[in-house]
Amino acid sequence: xxxxxxxxxxxxxALAIVFLMASSSPLAQGVVALxxxxxxxxxxxxxGVVVNARRDGASFTVSxxxxxxxxxxxxxxxxxxxSYVLTxxxxxxDLVTTGAVTVxxxxxxxxxxxxxxxxxxASQLSSLEWAMSMPGTPKEKNxxxxxLLSCAYCHTYERIMxxxxxxxxxxxxIARMATYFQxxxxxxxxxxxxxxxxxxTTFAEKGTMWGQNPPVTRVELGRYLATVNLSGGRTTWPYxxxxxxxxxxxxxxxxxxxxxxxxxxxxxxxxxxxxxxTPWYGDQTANYIGKLDPKTGIFTDYPLPPLPKGRVxxxxxxxxxxxxxxxxxxxxxxxxxxxxxxxxxxxxxxKFTRLEYPENRAVQFIARGPDGKIWxxxxxxxxxxxxxTMKVDRNFSFDAKTEGAPPGPHSFYQLGVNSKGDAYGxxxxxxxxxxxxxxxxxxxxxxxxxxxxxxxRGKMDDQDRFWFAEYNGDRIGxxxxxxxxxxxxxxxxxxxxxxxxxxxxxxxxxxTSNMAERxxxxxxxxxxxxAYQIPTDFDSKxxxxxxxxxxxxxxxxxxxxxxxxxxxxxx
Numbered sequence: 420x421x422x423x424x425x426x427x428x429x430x431x432x433a434l435a436i437v438f439l440m441a442s443s444s445p446l447a448q449g450v451v452a453l454x455x456x457x458x459x460x461x462x463x464x465x466x467g468v469v470v471n472a473r474r475d476g477a478s479f480t481v482s483x484x485x486x487x488x489x490x491x492x493x494x495x496x497x498x499x500x501x502s503y504v505l506t507x508x509x510x511x512x513d514l515v516t517t518g519a520v521t522v523x524x525x526x527x528x529x530x531x532x533x534x535x536x537x538x539x540x541a542s543q544l545s546s547l548e549w550a551m552s553m554p555g556t557p558k559e560k561n562x563x564x565x566x567l568l569s570c571a572y573c574h575t576y577e578r579i580m581x582x583x584x585x586x587x588x589x590x591x592x593i594a595r596m597a598t599y600f601q602x603x604x605x606x607x608x609x610x611x612x613x614x615x616x617x618x619x620t621t622f623a624e625k626g627t628m629w630g631q632n633p634p635v636t637r638v639e640l641g642r643y644l645a646t647v648n649l650s651g652g653r654t655t656w657p658y659x660x661x662x663x664x665x666x667x668x669x670x671x672x673x674x675x676x677x678x679x680x681x682x683x684x685x686x687x688x689x690x691x692x693x694x695x696x697t698p699w700y701g702d703q704t705a706n707y708i709g710k711l712d713p714k715t716g717i718f719t720d721y722p723l724p725p726l727p728k729g730r731v732x733x734x735x736x737x738x739x740x741x742x743x744x745x746x747x748x749x750x751x752x753x754x755x756x757x758x759x760x761x762x763x764x765x766x767x768x769x770k771f772t773r774l775e776y777p778e779n780r781a782v783q784f785i786a787r788g789p790d791g792k793i794w795x796x797x798x799x800x801x802x803x804x805x806x807x808t809m810k811v812d813r814n815f816s817f818d819a820k821t822e823g824a825p826p827g828p829h830s831f832y833q834l835g836v837n838s839k840g841d842a843y844g845x846x847x848x849x850x851x852x853x854x855x856x857x858x859x860x861x862x863x864x865x866x867x868x869x870x871x872x873x874x875x876r877g878k879m880d881d882q883d884r885f886w887f888a889e890y891n892g893d894r895i896g897x898x899x900x901x902x903x904x905x906x907x908x909x910x911x912x913x914x915x916x917x918x919x920x921x922x923x924x925x926x927x928x929x930x931t932s933n934m935a936e937r938x939x940x941x942x943x944x945x946x947x948x949x950a951y952q953i954p955t956d957f958d959s960k961x962x963x964x965x966x967x968x969x970x971x972x973x974x975x976x977x978x979x980x981x982x983x984x985x986x987x988x989x990x
Contacts, residue, residue: 451527452498453520456489459512459534464489467665469508469954470532474501475519478679479716482954484671491532497674500524505532508954510544510662513537540660541581547934549576550913552661553647558633562640564913564934565891566630567847567873570596571915571934573614574605575956580656582648589641597623600731600757602703604686607956607980613684613704617757618731632871632891663911663935663950670940670949672989677955678711680981681718685709687976689961690983691737691745693766696965698974698983701734701747708734708745708764711983721764723771726750732757736961738785738793740806746793748782749773756781758797761804761811774809776802786879788836788857796844798830801855815860817853825849825864833887835879837900843885845874852885852898852905868905869894876918876961888916888930895919895930895941908946910939920962923971925990931975933958938975938986951988956980 457468468485472493481498485491502521507514512534520530537543544552550564563570570579573596584592598620604612617623629640649656680687688703699710706723726732732750735758739745743766750759751773758781762773782795782802792812793804803813817829830848837843840857850872851864867874869892877887877896885898893914894907910916916930916939923929928941936957937950958979965972972987 450494450496452493452495452522453503453528453530454490454492455529455531457485457491457507457509457532457534458489459536461536465509465512465534465665466667467509467671467952468512468532468534469666469952471506471508471954472498472503473506474499474503477501477716478681480677480679480954482675482677484666484673484952486671487667494674497676498522505530507532507534508952509534509665510548511537511540540662541577541656544577544660544662545934545936546571546576547911547913547932547936548660548662549580550934551663552656552658553580554658555643555647559643560913562630562633562635563643564915565632565871565873567632567890568601569630569915572601572958573599573603578605579644580648583650584641584645584648585650586638586642586645589644590637593629593637593640594624594626597626600704602686602688602735602757604958604979609955609980611679611683611981612979613686613981615704615731618729632873663937666950666952668949669990670951673951674987674989675951675954676985676987677977677980677982678713678716678718678985680709680983682707682720683981685981686733686978687981687983688734688978689736690963690974690976691739692963692965692974693739693743695743696967698963699737699739699745700976700983701737703733703735703978704731705733706749708737708747710766713985721769721771723749723762723764724773727752732759735759735783736785738787740787740793741791742806743767744806746785746795746804746806748785748795748797751778754778754781756797758783761793761795761802763806763809772809774804774811776811784833786834786836786842788840788842789838790840794834794836794842796831796834796842801831801834801842801844803857813857813860815855815862817862821862823861823863825851825866829853832874833876833878835877835885837879837883837885838881839883841900843879843898843900845877845887847873847875847890850874850892852887854900865898865903865905867892867896868907869896872896875916878919878921880921884921886919886921886928888919890915890917895928895939897928897943906943908941908943908948910941910948911935911950914939918959918961920964920973923964923973924966924969925971927971927988929962929964929973931957931959931962933979938962940988951986953977953984955982959984 709720783797799817801815872889872892959975
């Protein structure tokens with residue numbers, strides 16, 4: 420398809436890739452565009468305040484974090500001249516309005532920020548902070564949080580806790596929530612994102628169960644939720660609202676840029692960066708593939724063959740091949756799944772190609788092998804595509820009769836391919852890492868040390884180590900495919916990390932948490948985990964690293980708020 424629709428955002432600043440660093444300050448003298456100090460009457464100089472700068476008319480926001488002296492600094496590489504509005508994120512505090520600040524090219528601008536205690540703490544809490552605050556037994560909390568498709572998969576716990584529903588009223592609501600498209604998202608606080616009803620809602624509406632880990636009925640969940648919300652005439656919560664600590668130390672040394680997608684109802688499930696540094700993404704709720712030019716801030720959306728009215732689906736995972744062509748599964752009108760068939764988009768010709776593939780065998784996730792071949796999988800299907808011939812050259816499947824399969828349910832999520840051409844996938848139902856022999860298709864299962872961990876998204880590094888996030892285990896895991904051994908590192912309880920990266924040039928591994936609205940950075944050598952605070956509502960399914968002039972940066976698609984996020988650690 421050669422037709423394309425240009426959705427152009429306001430031109431943003433050119434993003435430079437060289438940052439001059441000084442040992443005594445986040446930014447060396449002469450490169451600061453805007454700086455100041457964040458203080459409050461209660462704390463004095465405040466560390467860990469996320470300061471956001473948005474230029475009038477711009478479609479992107481740049482964020483930095485105040486250091487131990489309360490000082491924040493924006494580099495000139497990220498702020499061009501103009502009038503900026505400053506906002507903050509610091510749980511428990513609001514910004515005393517100070518008006519716009521003008522950034523000029525001649526000299527640095529200064530604006531000190533005064534914070535005051537908030538009168539509405541409940542509106543600032545992440546889902547993890549609600550989980551920390553609410554009373555309940557471990558079984559009750561696990562039944563809410565540690566589910567493969569939990570409430571927080573689509574929206575924050577704030578909606579639940581501010582509701583006045585009784586236990587009886589929760590039951591039909593839970594049934595209705597189960598009818599929504601599982602890969603959509605509720606609107607963010609600023610009205611971005613989209614949630615749509617699924618096509619087949621019979622089972623969801625008539626079912627009685629809520630989850631599997633542990634099994635709990637909708638009635639049981641409703642009873643629990645009615646004890647922690649504002650039902651029964653309560654005007655406040657009968658428990659203390661607890662908060663996570665603000666960023667400190669290394670967690671303050673970061674620059675985060677969020678680019679607003681022109682279509683506010685875009686639900687970007689994944690992001691990929693090609694060899695030119697261009698981020699690409701798909702829309703999980705519409706048939707679009709798109710890209711962002713990070714040097715200009717211009718988005719370009721390419722419409723793909725549309726679905727019939729009422730058909731739910733879109734583009735899932737996105738991956739580039741060795742020729743920078745985009746591969747992805749796409750929902751088709753003929754298929755029964757909202758995932759779909761393998762497809763390719765060539766940016767050079769703007770041509771869309773859909774591969775011949777049985778409609779009843781949908782695929783979702785993608786990995787590229789060392790030979791350049793593309794692997795795709797979903798649930799119990801694994802295929803390998805020869806990108807030269809554009810044909811599926813291997814087709815593997817799994818069922819209960821597969822030799823060597825452990826007892827119990829199994830369902831496969833993300834794949835990674837090692838240097839031998841063997842694929843390794845996360846079995847999120849069985850909590851295994853499974854190896855698929857690239858030659859024979861034989862499968863071998865390796866149980867994660869933490870059982871019922873629900874391993875989710877992961878990637879293979881160049882040392883043949885498969886890194887993955889343990890969604891229900893609250894851990895980051897690694898499986899060494901050479902000696903077939905595991906290592907695990909804990910993240911905060913109920914943080915439900917969704918995706919893990921491979922190690923960066925410093926050996927750090929990153930993981931996303933929509934519950935905490937943070938990105939964790941793990942030092943595998945020491946086990947230290949720091950948390951970068953994301954400035955807005957946050958839910959990201961994948962982390963893509965790039966190396967800019969010797970510095971690691973990474974990109975994420977913010978499913979919750981229709982944005983692409985660039986994170987630049989300064990350490």
